[in-house]
Each structure stands twice: as structure tokens, then as C-alpha cells.
Amino acid sequence: MSADAQNPVPRHRRRSKRRNVLLIVLALVLVGLLAGVVGVVYVGNLSRSFDSKSETISKAFPSETLRPVKPTQGPAAEAMNVLVLGSDSRGASLNLAEEGDPSDQRSDTMMWVQIPADRKNIYLMSIMRDTWVEIPGFGEAKIDAAMAYGGVPLVVQTLEGIFNNRIDHVAIVNFDGFKAITDALGGVEVDVPLDFTTLHGGITFKAGPQLLNGDQALDFVRERYAFPDGDYQRVKNQQIFFKAVLNKVLSPSTQTNPVKVMDLVDKVSPYVSVDSGLKSSTLGALALSLKSVRGSDVISFTLPTLGTGSSADGQSIVLRDDAAIAAISTALSEDTLGAYLKSAGLG
Secondary structure, eight states, rough: TTTTTGGOOOOOOOOOOOOEESSSHHHHHHOOOGHHHHHHHHHHHHHHHHHHEEEEOOOOOGGGGGGGOOOOOSSSOEEEEEEEEEOOOSHHHHHHTTOOOOOOOOOEEEEEEEOOOOOOOOEEEEEOTTBEEETTTTTTEETHHHHHHHHHHHHHHHHHHHOOOOOOOEEEEEHHHHHHHHHTTOEEEEOOOEEETTTTOOEEEEEEEEEEEHHHHHHHHHOOOTTTTTHHHHHHHHHHHHHHHHHHHTOOOOOOTTTHHHHHHHHHHHGEEEEETHHHHHHHHHHHTTEEEGGGGGGEEEOEEEEEEOOTTTTEEEEOOOOHHHHHHHHHHHOOOOHHHHHOOOO
8 A cells, every 4th residue: 555545644746846856966966076177167157056046945954952963083973964855746835844844745755865984985775755663752653754744854853863873964856856867968878677667657668778868767766656566666766767867977978068067957956955054065075075986886775674564553554674773873873884785785
């Protein structure tokens, strides 16, 4: 049964220019690698485009007294954690959530991005939206309900409580951004894992490498009804697509083409909302520190679970794996996530 069918909070979907998803902010970080090459004027134009066209999340974090302390010494002090959220609607409901207020908004896509202190990798941890967790002040519920109950700050508080690690930045991006970034790159080649036909778009994908245009990419990352395991495969497809985008962004044909980079930033920025600290200057500094990262250095995985089950009130849920959560929490605290993933067979 889908998460929507079990949703206890009324949900009013409004199609608009922005449908949230999980990848575009990091792509913008990586295209910023050109900043030191093409000159001050160009960098200024990139910065103005991103800062003027993206939106600021007015209240991204909970009260400081409710948050874990960021380490000041050791590798974890220099590591960065970014929460990337996606949702299937825009408009007043998401605006309320971004202001820290309850709304009917749900975070359909949730990814914890860890950038280690040595800046040699990027780790992308997808979290299933139906994972049954403790939401502060509300008891146990699906993790995507945190957005509805208390907006972005409650999502941050919930995740920081689960992993006992601090989130440094928050970004919300949307599904139409998949289309924008794909078209701006002139198409993205994806290795489709299995044959399927999307329910709404009616697009058929055959297993194997395919060059996707914007419309195809949008259907590829949104589809879940075509798969027996629903969201599990959709999360895998989103990870596959994200890595394909990174490979294209990091290719010489993109990195040596300032016009293409400017077009990419210009077209994608309107689909992005970020916390007040995640401006172009922050992204630029991060991009320079990631100058040696390539697509093969991006490691994606899904937070392990114990499968599916039912809650006491009859909801279909994903059962959390407390042992895996504890191990990942320790790895984040010690900046050893890469070593953990290898030992657990996840990376």
C-alpha cells in the first residue's frame, strides 16, 4: 500500500513550476569548479544567478538547545552534512513548511549527504519515506510526517535525533528540476536497471544504457507504481540518475564550456530552496574543496531497514534497523562512513 493511502494528514497536491527532488544542489556545487578558471566576471554572474533565482528557507533549523553539538576537533569537525529534501507539491503548503509551520506537506524524498573531511568522496544516504521513527513531540510515525507536523525544522530535529549528528545545511529541490538539468546538459545517459512503463507518462524504458531527455528523466525518477517494491526501486533509480548527472557535469565537455555551465546554473536555480547559509559563496568554497571528486567517487546507498510491516493503527510502514542506524551514527561521528559502507557491503 502506498504511503499516500495511509496518510493521516489531508494532502492537497498543487501542480506548479516546482516539484521537489533530491539532486540539483550538489550538481550546482560541482559546476562551480569552473569558478577559478574562467575569471571574476563569470564567477560573479554565476553567483548572482544562483542567489537571485534560488529561494531561502526562512527557518531551516530547530532551536539550538534541541540540537547535537558540532564537533570542534577531529575529522568530523571538518566533515559536512547536508539534508536534501524533495516533495511532490509546491505552493502554500510547502511555503508553510519552509517557514517552520505545520502544513499538509510531506517530504517524499529524503537524502542525507555526507562530505568527509578529506573531500575525496560524497556519500548519499537515501531514507525511505515510510520509515517508522520517533518524531519529537508527536510519537512514532512515518518519517515523512515530520514535515507535515512541524515543517523543515522538525525534519532536521527528527533526523539529528535519530543519528545524533548535526546537519549543517538544508536544501529543497523539485522534480521539474530533473527535466531542467537534463535539457541543460543536452541529455543524460542512464543505465536503466530493468524494463518498465511509467503509469502517468506512459513512457517505456528498456533495460540498458539510454540517453534521456528532460521529459524522460522526469518520468524515470518519479515512477514507483510500476515496481513491485514501489519506493525502493524509485530511490534506486533516483540514485542512478544522480550519478549519471554527476558524470556528465564532471566531463570535460561540460567543465570546459562556460556557456553550458552558466546555462545550467541559470535554468536550475529557480527549482532550489536553501538555508540562509547555503549561498553561492559557500557552494563555491565547497566546490573548490571537491576539485578531485569524480562520478566514481560518489557513493549512494539506502539506509538499511528490516523490511515492511504494519503499525499498531494499521499503517503500512518500513521497519527501521536500529543496529544499522547506530553503526551509521558512529561512522558519521568519527567520519568513517566510507569504511563502514565497505564493511557492511553497502559501498
